[in-house]
Amino acid sequence: MEFWTTSIGISKMRPIPSALGDGYDKFVNDAVEAEALGFDGYGSGEHHFMYDEFMPIPLQAMAAVASKTSKIRLSTNAMLLPLYDPIEAAEIASTLDVLSNGRVSLGLGMGYRPYEFDGFGTKKTTRGARLREAMEVLRLATTQESFSYQGKHYQYENERLQPRSIQRPIDLWFCGGTSLQGARRAGAAGLGYWLANSPYDHTENIVKEYRQAGEEAGFAPSELRIASFKDVCIGNTMAEAEGLRQMLMDSFYDEHILGYGYLVDEDGKNIYNPPKDHPLYERFISSLYCGTVEMVIEELKRYEALGMDMIFLPSQQRETIAKEILPEFRK
């Protein structure tokens, strides 16, 4: 099981105001440190038109990281593919793939914030179909010398990607949130599935649905890859770990999880500013795992036993994770 991570710096944060340029420097320096600590991958998310100046083009952030690293994989978590022309997305990915000697991994999501779609002139209602079509375009563009594609939303005739990516195809992951429907779709298409923070029991169900859909569609188990974000809060005591989680909620998560429609019910409906006793919010809170080092190791071992290919860990406590937790998985 690989361990990937990220850092702060690609946006400002209200509780700790700082210059964005310094944040960008930190993001690159932390990637260098993560590589030295033995992490396998490092990534940037994407949002647009944000008061906190969130990174809008994650592969551009990863280009800066690429110039200062040599081994660590360069990921997006997630790149909001329906907000791009698929060829534009393929071009920036393949350009970085050449510069980094084949280290790009694209975590691709459909997005959920209405104003982002409005800013790019894309209908939010078509995002799921656009994501699936655009992923197929990316796969074709990075495997074939030239290709044609006739979809409902995108059509190309004898298109040729320049430059040619190093990876054939480029590494693609479907970031499907926490929905069972997303897992089934990814499995049926044989796409790697990268799920959002979820409690273990829900993750177990997702993995089961994903594998079943994939195997029914004829994909071999080895072709079905699965990954998960897993925020962990480590303390010497449970109270200390939960205190860290509360600090994260207060400083960042509450604003982003409650306010922008991040929480989605099983019907695909976005929930805006729910009360804090809303079941989806409570499920999110419980997905941020709190415990001592030993408890976190035990929890992550459960994920490993599920056959996870990759766990994406948070930016905080990176050194503790690298020195006290990762060695337990490298034996």
Add this chain to the structure above:
Amino acid sequence: MRLGISWDTDRFDDAASGWQEILSEAEQADKLGFHSVWIGEGRESAADISAPSIFLTYLARLTNNVQLRISGRRVTHALPAHIAEEVAVLDTFSRGRAGISFAGASAQGVPSAHVHEMIDFVTMAFASDELRYRGDHIRFPAHTPDDAPKGASVPESEGPYLAQWDWGPETPDFLAITPKPYVPHTPVAVEIDDDETLDWAAKNGISPMIGAEVATDEAADRLARYRKTADAAGRARREVEAVLERRIALDGDSDAHTLGGSPSDILNAIRDLRGRTGISHFVWRRNGAVPMDLYRFASEIEMLLQA
């Protein structure tokens, strides 16, 4: 006078080796005192660079001094907000060294008004917080109504602040493109390949650029006409930088696109063009590396052009 370098990429067999040569020369230029490197957008040959902002952001962390200019940026291969964002992110990663030059309309088969709108939108996005844009080719956000003012507009009355996380599912009529560039006036230029663009750029204070594909006499004529139109419109020379790209043949021959001869000959040829056209930024389009040529240019031409 600022001096920069750019590259022909069609002489490379593949991207991996060709790009290494470009990166190496860009790092040399950074150390030798060149002012800029220009990465052109292209899709024709194996080493062409279709995403120059990615290439330049990689280069941003390997250099400390040179300006990092995107050139030949096409309006048909990226969404308008993405272009504004990529420049701002490059500018922040490089602490104020980004710039962009757009391809001319004829080179990309679009109406010149499309290019003009893109430049108007991007520069307004840099200069404004929340804005909307209604053009014939660009509408931002998409729900901007037909009766909105033509071009860019900003809210007349802002009212009480409503935090983004309280917007709910509604999209406001005006959106801010973030981040903003590190510097207040990011260099923005356009290739002058038609009379409409020459006239529009001169009257609106947008810097002109003439690429190496245009013969020197024709380039000088276009830049002189640009200056005359700008003067007639009351635009000050200090508002823009006129950019001219030429090939250089140190100890070689001149031709319609190349300034050749001894360093002294080339120095005087550039000075002559500066006098005729008012250029303030000269770009050497490189089509082959010769040992020590960057050093010789920096030592024997670049420094002497300053005073």
